[in-house]
Amino acid sequence: MGDGAFSNVYKALDLKIGQKVAVKIVRKYELNASQRANILKEVQIMRGTNHPSIVKLTSFSESPEHYFLVLELMEGGELFHQIVKLTYFSENLSRHVIVQVAQGIRYLHEERGVVHRDIKPENLLFDRIPIVPSKNPIHRPYDEEKEDEGEFIPGVGGGGIGRVKIADFGLSKVVWNEETMTPCGTVGYTAPEIVKDERYSKSVDMWALGCVLYTLLCGFPPFYDESINVLTEKVARGYYTFLSPWWDDINASAKDLITHLLCVDPSQRFTIDEFLAHPWINAAPAPPPPPT
Ligand code: ADP
Numbered sequence: 001m002g003d004g005a006f007s008n009v010y011k012a013l014d015l016k017i018g019q020k021v022a023v024k025i026v027r028k029y030e031l032n033a034s035q036r037a038n039i040l041k042e043v044q045i046m047r048g049t050n051h052p053s054i055v056k057l058t059s060f061s062e063s064p065e066h067y068f069l070v071l072e073l074m075e076g077g078e079l080f081h082q083i084v085k086l087t088y089f090s091e092n093l094s095r096h097v098i099v100q101v102a103q104g105i106r107y108l109h110e111e112r113g114v115v116h117r118d119i120k121p122e123n124l125l126f127d128r129i130p131i132v133p134s135k136n137p138i139h140r141p142y143d144e145e146k147e148d149e150g151e152f153i154p155g156v157g158g159g160g161i162g163r164v165k166i167a168d169f170g171l172s173k174v175v176w177n178e179e180t181m182t183p184c185g186t187v188g189y190t191a192p193e194i195v196k197d198e199r200y201s202k203s204v205d206m207w208a209l210g211c212v213l214y215t216l217l218c219g220f221p222p223f224y225d226e227s228i229n230v231l232t233e234k235v236a237r238g239y240y241t242f243l244s245p246w247w248d249d250i251n252a253s254a255k256d257l258i259t260h261l262l263c264v265d266p267s268q269r270f271t272i273d274e275f276l277a278h279p280w281i282n283a284a285p286a287p288p289p290p291p292t
């Protein structure tokens with residue numbers, strides 16, 4: 001299904017339950033002690049999560065050479081590939097995708113005290129292959145029940161797009177103690193910069209969410225340069241534009257939302273609750289275009 005630096009992900013059949021699963025096999029023998037500890041942390045964080053927008057870990061085991069993470073199979077593959085395939089997503093379809101991702105982030109940030117830290121289209125997976133007709137889209141209002149029958153996709157029509165889920169907790173981190181909702185570490189003795197750091201650490205996911213939404217809507221990322229130094233400088237300054245003609249027909253409200261996410265000062269950046277309350281997120285799907 002995919003490869004990482006130290007792992008390969010395979011489609012497999014769980015003989016006990018007769019169900020298809022994904023198995024992430026990590027080459028333990030290539031990892032040093034701290035990298036091994038990171039895999040165990042990834043497993044621990046995934047074990048504690050239970051949300052429809054988060055890929056489930058069903059079991060974990062290890063041999064002397066490998067770690068085996070048995071995961072819910074996401075047959076539809078990466079959001080990244082769908083963007084490449086479709087060039088870009090309609091506003092309705094982008095909203096449908098980003099809301100699911102945002103609900104997963106809300107759960108991580110507010111119920112688990114977890115920051116993902118690696119939100120990107122390669123780590124957002126579809127539970128089944130989205131059926132998206134390329135021609136003659138039929139615009140109909142979104143209906144979640146019908147969508148499950150593979151009836152249609154908002155703003156695209158036909159097929160069905162299923163669920164999008166967050167995968168890859170390899171860089172994720174627990175920042176808040178779940179019970180006390182205080183920063184990790186000794187309460188009362190924590191320095192202000194740590195408290196602030198931990199508060200703002202969630203905002204890295206919000207920046208990434210802004211990058212994903214930007215990319216969904218136009219088909220290319222907000223920050224890009226062939227030179228890594230120039231790219232780094234662009235990101236550091238938050239230098240991006242809504243490039244014409246690609247952005248010309250996209251609603252001003254969508255641009256307003258992105259502006260509140262791709263904002264260099266983390267204290268000014270939208271939190272997940274502000275994101276979910278924004279008018280563009282809560283807008284009804286666009287009406288059908290007039291027949292031609
Ligand atoms: P890495 O930390 O190496 O990036 P990931 O967990 O992101 O590892 O997995 C690498 C790739 O494998 C993903 O980008 C995706 O294409 C595929 N993959 C991962 N988990 C699943 C899954 N549960 N179902 C289907 N494909 C998966």
Ligand code: MG
Pocket residue numbers: 004122123168
């Ligand atoms: Mg990954």
